[in-house]
Amino acid sequence: MAGHAKAYHPGDTISLKCGPLNAGKSVKLGRYIDSGGSTSIFQLADDPSKAIRLPKDEMLVQFDAKMIPPSQFITFFINGYAPMKNAGVPVVRMYDFCKGKYVIVDYLEERLSLQDFLVQYDHLDPKERETIFNALVDFALTTSPFDDIGDFKSTSLVYSKSLNLWRLIDLTQHHKRHKSENSDETPFNYLFREVEILQLLQDGKIRKQVLDGLILRLDEAIQMKRHHSCEPELSRLSPTRTNHEEIGR
Numbered sequence: 001m002a003g004h005a006k007a008y009h010p011g012d013t014i015s016l017k018c019g020p021l022n023a024g025k026s027v028k029l030g031r032y033i034d035s036g037g038s039t040s041i042f043q044l045a046d047d048p049s050k051a052i053r054l055p056k057d058e059m060l061v062q063f064d065a066k067m068i069p070p071s072q073f074i075t076f077f078i079n080g081y082a083p084m085k086n087a088g089v090p091v092v093r094m095y096d097f098c099k100g101k102y103v104i105v106d107y108l109e110e111r112l113s114l115q116d117f118l119v120q121y122d123h124l125d126p127k128e129r130e131t132i133f134n135a136l137v138d139f140a141l142t143t144s145p146f147d148d149i150g151d152f153k154s155t156s157l158v159y160s161k162s163l164n165l166w167r168l169i170d171l172t173q174h175h176k177r178h179k180s181e182n183s184d185e186t187p188f189n190y191l192f193r194e195v196e197i198l199q200l201l202q203d204g205k206i207r208k209q210v211l212d213g214l215i216l217r218l219d220e221a222i223q224m225k226r227h228h229s230c231e232p233e234l235s236r237l238s239p240t241r242t243n244h245e246e247i248g249r
């Protein structure tokens with residue numbers, strides 16, 4: 001995804017306009033990290049443990065059949081952040097933000113994306129693979145209140161080996177809450193429809209069996225959690241049912 005024209009360059013000074021923490025100050029851009037469809041990411045020159053997300057350039061981006069400016073995705077990220085954080089879904093730490101302008105987050109050096117994990121699956125040491133997968137199940141369980149996470153895709157979710165933790169690094173505000181008991185949608189269902197994933201399947205870079213098996217297990221874990229989170233209600237009706245904590249996570 002790297003290599004798109006970008007509006008900013010290492011060494012540029014960005015004035016932090018609207019805070020809330022650093023309004024009036026400025027930061028200097030350090031190393032250019034990467035760009036996606038809408039956003040360029042740079043390390044901060046004076047604090048390389050942090051990264052800044054900036055609109056990639058002026059070119060309009062297609063989103064839900066509309067063409068919108070990349071700056072809108074900065075706002076989408078900011079608006080989408082709190083619902084995830086409040087629900088306990090692990091997400092990269094955000095330090096400062098200004099809608100339409102910038103977001104300052106942790107720079108994550110270690111990042112094995114879900115897409116990388118799927119591609120590398122057969123080449124990983126089975127024990128390590130299991131550890132990474134178990135951490136992915138832990139992440140998936142935190143998403144149980146949502147049928148979908150805004151712009152959830154296989155490059156938005158990254159694993160840190162040292163923390164043994166999967167976290168979101170990119171998102172929008174377009175989450176779908178899990179409202180109906182009849183819905184068996186989970187954010188992971190949507191990976192089946194991701195163009196990049198379909199292409200990797202077609203190119204033989206991801207095995208369908210691996211993808212199907214993985215998503216099935218993640219979906220099952222989420223459904224179990226949803227099911228058991230209803231059980232305290234049942235326990236009030238039946239005094240004999242007491243070990244829900246052991247079943248739920």
Ligand SMILES: Nc1ncnc2c1ncn2[C@@H]1O[C@H](COP(=O)(O)OP(=O)(O)OP(=O)(O)O)[C@@H](O)[C@H]1O
Pocket residue numbers: 033034035036037038039040041051073092105106107108109111151155156169170
């Ligand atoms: N906090 C971070 N630390 C380190 N690298 C990051 C961070 N956030 C994003 N990146 C890198 O930058 C790349 C592009 O970021 P991101 O996917 O968020 O851009 P985007 O324009 O929002 O993408 P998309 O158009 O797919 O939504 C990522 O694939 C990742 O490699």
Ligand SMILES: [Mg+2]
Pocket residue numbers: 036038039073151170171
């Ligand atoms: Mg994005």
